[in-house]
Amino acid sequence: MSEREPYDLLITGGTVVDPMAGRHGRADVAIAGGKVAAVGEGLSGPARRTLDASGLLVTPGLIDLHAHVYPGCTPLSIDPDPLAARSGTTTMVDCGSVGAATFAGFRRFVVEPARCRVLAFVNISVIGLVAMPECGYGRFVDSNAAYECVEANRDLVVGVKVRGSRNALGEDNTAQPVWMAVAAAGAAGAPVIMHLGDPPPALEQGLEILRPGDLVTHSYKGQPVTRLVDHQGRVKPQVRAARERGVLFDIGHGSGSFSWRVAHHLAEQGFWPDTISTDVHTSSIKAPISVDMPNAMTKMLHLGMDLEAVIHASTGAPARAIGWAGRIGSLQPGMAGDVAVLAMEEGDFPLTDSYRQAEHAGRRLVARHTICAGQLL
Template identity: 40%
Template sequence: MYDVLIKGGRVIDPAQGLDGKRDVAVSGDKIALVADEIPAMECRKVIDAAGKIVTPGLIDLHCHCYDGGVPDGLLPDDAGVKQGVTTVVDAGSAGQAIFGGLPKYVIPAARTTVFCFLHLGSQGLSIMPEIRDWEEIDLEATAAVIGAHPGLIKGVKLRLVGNIVASAGVKVVEMAKETAGKFGLPIMIHIGDLKRQVSPTLTREFLPLMESGDILSHVFTGNMGSILLEDGSVMPELRAAAERGVVLDIANGRNNLSFEVARKGMAQGIMPTTLSTDVVLPSLTTLVYGLTVTMSKFLALGLDIKQMIEMTTINSARALRIEDRKGSLKPGMDADVSVLEILSGTWELADSVPETLRVTELVSPVLVVKAGKVIPSAPVAQPPRIG
């Protein structure tokens, strides 16, 4: 007897090269079976997924869910299970000095699985732009916090903004790399400097330091630090980084996605590895909303649904090094499943420039099965339908 059966949906599981009508059965908190036909009588609870898309639980590789810990931090479930997403990553909201509340109060209260990147700056994003002074970097204390949270902290975050990065440039990236390297973890580096403080050549200078598995956030930013050269071509350092296996993450956000840069980058063969939201409390109700809305933007920009499922499941799981238990529906994996639908109508979705895309399809969450429990989607807000 299985606990939950998700019946008759189009199952897309890129890790297994699977795209077709299948039934998915869950026992306890693990995937039990994926097959053409599993009898309903063998299951305690049956979900009719006819006409829906069934995928491994979506993973949002970049959001800010330190509710109460930093300004604009949201609740993990508001970016997570309420939006059809079963795992979220807090992308460096906290540095070592303020990290404690995340594992102590925020994460235990969430139904969504949460992983974290620890900010190199001790105070994280509590005051932005951060790292105004060298005293905000304490490598020993940062290493101690990483060491105290194995399995939860998945790497070191640094944003290429602010005074110290502007004056010391690559040296600060090296400090992040050295600290993460002690634990065999990747770095996550934010490009895109709204205040135009950092050197315009910094992106070309630090990219050679990025290794396979390191994460470049805001790959299609339109701000200072962009991956495009003056003539609109992709910088050779970015192409080389992509070929080495550096993870190119979208991290949608309010300020660092340009559809024009995305079009130019993708036309030159630079595809994102992962799609993520960079959602914060104010952008839950405008511009970003959640992961399925970011997917809708890239659907309109020409990616297909299978590519996007890959970029939000197995690719994100690999970036977190959890692909042995999440990111696929293979039997024995965690019972994290997302059920989505593609709605028809008219919506306007904007980037940060702002440019508005008029789209006719919206990817929309229906429910998740999370650790074997069924949770209907209830996003705080979705883009208004205009037709």
């Protein structure tokens, strides 16, 4: 028998659900040197540490592609690590808190000290969300600055964020920032993530500007003119056309963007989100909304989305959307040792949407362990 270095971590006896790898079944996961070393049944040690995951789900680390994690610089932001550790979220993608002018501080004061992985969509406004309306002053909206920020920070920046809504625009009521975000991202070969809000620009106008691979966030918004469904609850034809063209629809739950009513309409028509994200910030993280990745995933299960699809939309799909597939979002050997160990609890759980409506679910997902690059958070 050959001698080998012990694994750093061996997670045994769980049900591995890794849609990107086509795996759903009992397996052990071994991690060494911060990466997945092996996945399979009955892996034997030695290991420096063993976690018993019997009765639990073992998935790739969850990827939240809409978070706000630049505390001290933007008023809505939260500290990423405590949330990551209790929510199975190994990658937090900040969604526009940071702009080109504030990026160096983000790298130094947020990304470098964090134990979880922190990436970013850089705001088309150079000030990010330091103050709003961030796009209200022409000089703050700068496609060249956003482009250069992507180019100079490819290790962290995954695309460009624009809030396509009136409260981002101030007096300059045009769709111009959306065009400029697409121009910057297009030049850099990266996606745009566009926030849906009160017009201008109108939903249809914003969707038309987006290219295949770009994302719409806040897809479950309840406001009458912004929602994805018409007055009879039918998915709008422009929304279907955008999806057919390859535009991706993200949740971005937040404290003003997830409506049970809209969610049921979308679910009845089989219109599921491409990616599940939280829009977690100082308000949405608080009770009764209390959003985090397991909470948003539980809401999709409650609506009838299949477990494997929910996990895919929280792992492999966001990894692909941000250009990180092959590095995170799956547990194949050689990929980052990012793992979520989740429990499916049974009981009576109230789930509150952004409009303070609660529905009751009979089961919920909760995180038991969060492992990022092989380190237990």
